[in-house]
Amino acid sequence: MSEFHSGFVSFVGRPNAGKSTLTNALVGEKVAITSSRPQTTRHAVRGLVHRPDGQLILVDTPGLHRPRTLLGERLNDLVRSTWSEVDIVGMCFPSDQRIGPGDRYLIGELAALRSKPMFAIATKTDLVSPERLAQHLQSIATAGQEAGVEWTEIVPVSAVKGEQVELLAELLVRALPEGPAFYPEGQLTDEPEETLVAEIIREAALEGVHDELPHSLAVVVEEMVPREGRSENKPLLDVRVNVYVERDSQKGIIIGKKGARLHEIGVTSRGQIERLLGTPVYLDLHVKVAKDWQRDPKQLRKLGF
Template structure:
C-alpha cells in the first residue's frame, strides 16, 4: 500500500480481524486482505477468529500463500494448505516466498521449488522482499493477471477501509505487545473509549483490557516504565496516522477470561 496499514508483532495470532488495503494501478484496483491466521483454537476467541477467516476466504478471488525464504516448509504450512483446500477448494492460490533479503540464492531456489511442489504445478510462485521492495511489482503483475475483471470498489485516494478508531486501537495494541512473552500477548485487547478535539489538540482516551489482575503489573513495568513506553510509542504512531499531535490517556482494566467469555467477546467486537 506504500504505508503502514496492519500492525506486526513477533507473536502468533497478532491479527484479529480482516484488514483491507488498496493498491491502485492503471490497469487494476487490488483489494489486499490480511486475515487472522488459521490455527488450532484453544479459546472461544480462537474459534471465532477461525470462522472469521473462513468467511473472508469465501469472498476473495485469489489467495496468497506466503512462506519466508529462510525457514523450511513444515507440518504447520501443510496443515494450513490442507484446511484452505477444504474451505475454498476452487480459489486459485499464488505462492509467495518472502524475505529474500535474509536468505542466500541457494536457499531461495530451494524454497521456490519446495513451495511449487507443495502448491501443485499450476500455481504461480513469486519471490519477494518487502524490506527492499524486490519483485513486489512482479508480484502485483501476477496478482493482476489472476484476478477477474470487475467494477472499482473504492475511490483512488483510499488506502484502506479501516475505521480510524480501529487503527488507533491496533497501534496501541502493537506497542503493548512489544517485548511480551508466553501467553500474555493473547490476553491483551484495546478499546478506544473517546476521541475529541480541544483547543487545537486531539485527546484520546483508551483502555487496555487484560484477563487477570497480575497481568497489570507486567504491562505497567517497574515504576510504570513499560506503560510509559507503550504510551510514548503508540502516540508517535497515532500522530503519524492523524497528521497532528495527540494526547493519549491509557488505562488498564481487567476483563476476566475475556477470550472465553461470549459476552466480553461481543463487547470487544468479536
C-alpha cells in the same frame, strides 16, 4: 484502452509468515499490525493498492491455527469466511523456515477452494541464500502437487527490502477479474480510524513482552473527541483508551515499574497516531483486568470479537 482489473486478495499462512508486512509493503503505508509475536492480527484489515491497470483490495486475516479458546475458534471462522469471498488467495511461505505440518494443513484447506487463482508467495527471501531459496521454491511446488493445489504463480519476495513486491502486485492484478475500482484513488484502507488506533497501541504494548501476553491483550478506544475551546490552528484530539488484560500480574507487566512501560507505550503509539490522523493527540491510557476474557462470550462481545 487497456482493461482495468479489480478485486479482493487474501494472504494466508501460518502465524508470523510475513502476511502483514507484505500487505504494508504493497500498500506503501502501515495498515496492518506487524509484530514478531505470532497471532497478532485479529481483524481482516483491508489495504488498498491503486495502480493504473487495476485496484487490489488486500484482506489480511489472522493466521489459521488449532484453537485453544473461544477467541481462537472465532478467528478461524473469520479466516474461512474471508477465503470463500475473495477473488485470489495468496499463501505465504517464509523462506527461512521449512515447510511443515502447519503449512500442509493449510494447503489441504485451500484445496477445497478449487475455483480461484492460488498464489504461493515465498516471503522473507532476504534472510536466506540463493541456494536455500531455490530449494524452498521447489518444496512449495511439491507440497502443492501433493495436496492437489495448482499454484497460479510461485513468487519469491522480500517485503522488508521491497524486492519483487512490484512484480507480485502486477501478477495479482492480472489474475483479477475485469471491473471498476471499488474505492476512490488515495484511500489506503476501509478500516475505521478507531480500529487502526487500537491496533497501533496493541502493537506498541506487545513489543518486548513475555510470551504469555499477546493473546491476553485487547485494546478498546473508548472515545476520540476534539478538545473543546481550542482554536482551529491549534487543535488537540483527546483519545481515551482502555487496554484489557486477563490477570493482575499482566497488568503489572504492561504498567511497568513506576509506570515506565505504560509511558513508553504511550509515547511510541502517540507519534504513530498523530501521523495517521494528521493532528496532535492527547492519549489517555488505562490498563484494566477482564478476567479470562478470551473464553467468555459476553466479554468477547464487549471487546469487539
